[in-house]
Amino acid sequence: MKRIYVNEAWCLGCHLCEYNCAFANSGLRDMASALKGRQIYPRIHVEGKDGVFFAVSCRHCDDPLCVKSCIAGAISKTDGVVQINREKCVGCLTCVLVCPYGALAPGENGAMQKCELCLQNSCGAPACVTGCPNGAIVYEEREAAV
Amino acid sequence: MKRYVIIGNGVAAVGCIEGIRSADGAGEITVISAEPHPVYCRPLISYYLEGKTDLQRMQYRDGSFLANVGCTVRYGVRAQAIDPQAKTVALSDGAQLPYDALCVAAGSSPFLPPMQGLETVPRKFTFQTLDDALALEQAITPESRVLIVGAGLIGLKCAEGLHARVGRITVCDLADRVLSSILDAAAAARVQKHLEAQGIRFLLGDSVAQFSADFAEMKSGETVPFDVLVLAVGVRPNTSLVKEAGGETDRGILIDERMATTLPDVYAAGDCAQGYDRSCGARRVLALLPNAYLQGHAAGVNMAGGCASFDRGIPMNSIGFFGLHLMTAGSYDGEVIAADSGEAYKRFFVKDDRLTGFILIGGTDRAGIYTAMVREQTPLHTVDFSLLTSAATSAAFSPAVRTERFGGAV
Numbered sequence: 388m389k390r391i392y393v394n395e396a397w398c399l400g401c402h403l404c405e406y407n408c409a410f411a412n413s414g415l416r417d418m419a420s421a422l423k424g425r426q427i428y429p430r431i432h433v434e435g436k437d438g439v440f441f442a443v444s445c446r447h448c449d450d451p452l453c454v455k456s457c458i459a460g461a462i463s464k465t466d467g468v469v470q471i472n473r474e475k476c477v478g479c480l481t482c483v484l485v486c487p488y489g490a491l492a493p494g495e496n497g498a499m500q501k502c503e504l505c506l507q508n509s510c511g512a513p514a515c516v517t518g519c520p521n522g523a524i525v526y527e528e529r530e531a532a533v
Numbered sequence: 534m535k536r537y538v539i540i541g542n543g544v545a546a547v548g549c550i551e552g553i554r555s556a557d558g559a560g561e562i563t564v565i566s567a568e569p570h571p572v573y574c575r576p577l578i579s580y581y582l583e584g585k586t587d588l589q590r591m592q593y594r595d596g597s598f599l600a601n602v603g604c605t606v607r608y609g610v611r612a613q614a615i616d617p618q619a620k621t622v623a624l625s626d627g628a629q630l631p632y633d634a635l636c637v638a639a640g641s642s643p644f645l646p647p648m649q650g651l652e653t654v655p656r657k658f659t660f661q662t663l664d665d666a667l668a669l670e671q672a673i674t675p676e677s678r679v680l681i682v683g684a685g686l687i688g689l690k691c692a693e694g695l696h697a698r699v700g701r702i703t704v705c706d707l708a709d710r711v712l713s714s715i716l717d718a719a720a721a722a723r724v725q726k727h728l729e730a731q732g733i734r735f736l737l738g739d740s741v742a743q744f745s746a747d748f749a750e751m752k753s754g755e756t757v758p759f760d761v762l763v764l765a766v767g768v769r770p771n772t773s774l775v776k777e778a779g780g781e782t783d784r785g786i787l788i789d790e791r792m793a794t795t796l797p798d799v800y801a802a803g804d805c806a807q808g809y810d811r812s813c814g815a816r817r818v819l820a821l822l823p824n825a826y827l828q829g830h831a832a833g834v835n836m837a838g839g840c841a842s843f844d845r846g847i848p849m850n851s852i853g854f855f856g857l858h859l860m861t862a863g864s865y866d867g868e869v870i871a872a873d874s875g876e877a878y879k880r881f882f883v884k885d886d887r888l889t890g891f892i893l894i895g896g897t898d899r900a901g902i903y904t905a906m907v908r909e910q911t912p913l914h915t916v917d918f919s920l921l922t923s924a925a926t927s928a929a930f931s932p933a934v935r936t937e938r939f940g941g942a943v
Contacts, residue, residue, distance in 0.1 A: 395939075439928070443927065443939070458577065459586070475586070478585075480853065480897060532940035
């Protein structure tokens with residue numbers, strides 16, 4: 388299945404993906420009212436050091452530990468996409484404790500959120516990919532990297 | 534067609550069912566559920582009292598689960614004995630249930646040490662099952678004075694769940710600090726202070742000498758009046774079925790990395806089992822929901838003739854109290870590295886170039902990166918560990934490791 392990948396040689400560390408993600412999942416039509424002057428809760432985030440940057444979002448693992456570890460039964464995998472039922476989530480952060488990639492974080496109300504590939508919002512395709520100014524984030528099929 | 538029997542209807546049982554179905558779509562699965570409820574999220578009973586979930590949302594699987602997996606659950610029935618020669622389970626309704634493969638996922642039971650005068654207390658509860666929580670909910674009023682015996686995870690989550698619904702809460706424990714099984718003294722002091730700021734009172738290093746109907750006389754000499762008593766001293770793995778059938782048990786039912794007990798075709802998983810703890814290299818009871826699922830799943834695959842092992846269990850906890858989040862993992866073996874930053878309390882334990890465990894209060898972002906290092910026994914010389922102690926980040930790994938993790942399917 389298609390997943391999101393970042394090429395750290397091209398990632399500028401500009402954090403635009405974070406803004407595009409927060410906007411895409413805000414449900415609002417206007418970027419300024421969605422983002423300006425507000426704390427944002429993106430489902431992708433940029434990490435890096437010494438001039439090397441990369442954006443991290445859910446890997447949609449073949450064998451996701453978060454799904455098996457969720458104490459609320461709120462995380463499931465359907466058609467290859469790991470999803471959170473935020474109505475069931477109680478914000479215990481067990482998924483944060485078990486995800487080896489650091490891909491989950493709480494949203495504004497304390498319930499967890501994660502990348503769901505923009506399949507649930509109006510974008511239909513990952514906004515971080517569409518908006519990356521340097522083409523460093525891609526959405527494509529890949530095998531395991533060795 | 535193979536006949537599978539699962540004793541217990543918790544998360545380990547669900548893991549087992551899903552493990553079986555990953556390898557055998559047709560076999561007949563029967564679950565023996567002493568509790569009269571469909572499988573629910575046991576750790577959410579305090580969240581239920583707190584109003585953060587409800588009976589519907591705390592279902593572990595949706596209503597179509599049993600039909601989808603093709604599984605029969607016998608509710609309100611107890612397993613009374615296993616006959617490993619005849620390969621049958623004797624049930625409390627008189628039935629003898631035959632099995633080709635059996636999984637004991639019987640959980641644990643509250644441990645109640647003998648306490649003077651306990652029989653005189655009319656409103657006393659344990660706090661482990663949904664029925665416990667529902668009974669406790671019936672007993673409390675906004676004026677209730679609640680005494681909780683035990684300042685471990687169960688006792689403190691119970692205190693949080695009750696906090697807005699009762700008048701006063703006192704928690705006592707024989708240990709000199711809260712959460713003594715997972716926190717060091719300084720971390721425990723922080724958590725205690727946070728809970729005390731919510732009005733919860735602690736009597737630590739103290740225990741009840743004598744109960745009367747509505748007060749407890751403590752060993753320290755203090756008298757604690759109460760209306761409702763909660764006993765959260767600890768739990769014991771339910772080992773007796775396997776032990777009486779001749780299987781090896783220690784604190785829990787002993788299992789190998791395939792979740793097999795020493796009885797043929799009998800597996801065990803979850804809070805009743807004692808499997809390998811990778812962080813200490815010995816077999817320990819890891820009574821944690823993630824391990825219950827993972828053990829159950831591995832057991833199920835093996836019961837169905839597949840090949841699965843689970844040897845990466847470690848102790849770990851993520852738990853919050855009134856907005857203060859703490860996470861712990863591993864065994865606290867080796868040199869202690871203190872790395873507090875701002876409000877966050879962080880302790881890392883390092884031995885032989887490996888991270889053996891950690892304690893975090895606040896500063897929990899991306900902590901799974903640490904957990905994976907404990908689980909995978911990542912050599913610390915291969916990472917930028919000083920960067921990691923300031924924040925969990927994959928930037929601390931080599932580009933080759935990052936390519937593996939982020940450059941392809943995982």
